[in-house]
Amino acid sequence: ATIPGFLSRGLSLEEGESLLKKSVKLAVEARDKFWDGFGCIPGNSYNRALVAASIGSYGAYLADGSEYSGCYGPGVNLDKLKDFHRRRLQVIVEAGPDLLAFETIPNKLEAQACVELLEEENIQIPSWICFSSVDGENAPSGESFKECFEILNKSKNVNAVGINCASPHFIESLVCKFKELTTKAIVVYPNSGAKWDGRAKKWLPSMCFGDEEFELCAPRWRNQGAKVIGGCCRTTPSTIRAISKSLKETS
Template identity: 65%
Template structure:
C-alpha cells in the first residue's frame, strides 16, 4: 500500500515538473500564446477496482453503500490532494450513489482543489 501511495504522489509531481519545465522553456523564448497547462489527479470508479464490468453499469451489488464507497476513495483522495495537483478528476463514475459518496468525501476531507466528476451511463441518460 505504501508503494502505491508513493507512486500516486510521484506521478503528480512528475506531471507538475514536466509542465513547469515546458512552461519555463516556452516563456524564455517569447510570448508563447499558450495557456499554462493544469495537472489533474485522476481517481477512477469503484467498479474499475472490481474488474468485473461494473465500472460500466454501476451495479456494485446491494452490500455497498455510501460509507463503503467513501472508505474506498478516501485514502487515494488524501494522497492525491496532498501531492497538490491543480485539479482532481473523478473519471467515468457510473453510479449516483458513488457520486454522492465522492461529493460528501470532498466536503468531509475539506478538499479545496477544483474538481470534476465525469459520468458513464448505461444508456446515455441514466445512472443507477
C-alpha cells in the same frame, strides 16, 4: 490506480501511496519543465497547463466492467465507497495537483460518496465529477442525470460536472441536457467510440471517431456550452492536438 490495487499486486501500503504521489509529481514536473521552456517565448500560443489528478470509480478498481453498469452489488453502500476513496484522495491531495478529476462515475451513490468526501476532508482544490453513459441518456446505472446532478448542484466543493469515457456520438445531446440541469461548468472527454467488454477485458469493434471527427465536433461541443474538452480511452496525443487546433482556429 488505487491503494487496494497496489496491495493486491504485493506492494506495501507505503509503496502504494508513494506511487500515487509520484504519479502526480511527475506530471507537475513535466508541465513545469515544458512551461519553463516555452512560457517565456513572446507570442507563444500556449496556456499554462493544469494537472488534474484522476480519481477513478470503484468499478474501475474491480476491473469487471461495472464502471459501465453501476451494478456494485448489495454489499456496496455509501460508507464502503467513502472508505474506498478516502485514503487515495488524501494522498493525491498531499501531492499537490491543480485539479481533482473524479471520473467514470456510474451511479448516484458513488457521486454522493465523492461529494461527501470533499466536504468531510475540507478539500480546497477545484474538483469535477464526470459520469459515464452507455445509452447517451442516463448514467450507466439507469439513473437519470437529473437525479445525479441534484447531489452535485448542492455542493460548493464540486466546480464542474460532465461526461467521460462515453461514446463521442452522445456528447452533443448530453451537453444540451447538462446545460438544462446545472449552472456548473461542463466537462467532456469521450472515448473514441470503442466499447469495452469488462468480462473479456478487450475492446470490441464499433463505430469510432478519428481525429478528423473530433476536430469537427469539438467547436460544436464548446458552442453548446462545454468548458473543458478532451479525450479518454482509445484517443491519442494526435487527437488532443486536433481538438486544440480546431478550438483555437474557431475561437
